[in-house]
Amino acid sequence: QSVLTQPPSVSAAPGQRVTISCAGSSSNIGYNSVSWYQQLPGTAPKLLIYESNKRPSGIPDRFSASKSGTSATLDITGLQTGDEADYYCGTSNSSLNAWVFGGGTKLTVL
């Protein structure tokens, strides 16, 4: 099992909104910033969000995120078929002295 818990899958129709959760603990999310990564089929992960809620240059504002306590959330609005991918949260785990990822969430745009 992953240290960070994500739902295995989420789905929604084009144009709709979807939320992906990432649950952790006081050793990881509760104490550290969270980043989110998008992995399109057959490609390497791509940075989507850093410092829990900031977007790198080039990432559309349809992607947003937040953190509260020991959980983090990624929101995607105005869903497009091109958003179909696996999404991973990640952060540092202080008790393990290691970087940890969530198990990943597969987004299906119906």
Add this chain to the structure above:
Amino acid sequence: QVQLQESGPELVKPSETLSLTCTVSGGYISTYYWNWIRQPPGKGLEWIGSIFSSDITDYNPSLKSRVSISLDSSKKQFSLKLTSVTAADTAVYYCARRAGYSSSWPFDYWGQGTLVTVSS
């Protein structure tokens, strides 16, 4: 534009050592944390370890006894060695960059990944 490229054998025999190299182009190598991350087929991401400035390393505790990461700044390369491999080490191996040590610094550049299969 920073680019990372993994290279190394695609097939490794059980009990042998997996060796990969990541070549960095388009940027400095000396002021960043360089990482290895792997992804077994159909599964999630697992951080293997990182290196900074040739002698500061951190490893995933679950792999620490078998992992070694080194840095050759003159060649702009860093390398991974994983000993005593088994089929469970079959994965796509990615190299990736972080600009700092704290969690505020994400993995901002990734290599395309290379599939390493452990099989006799």
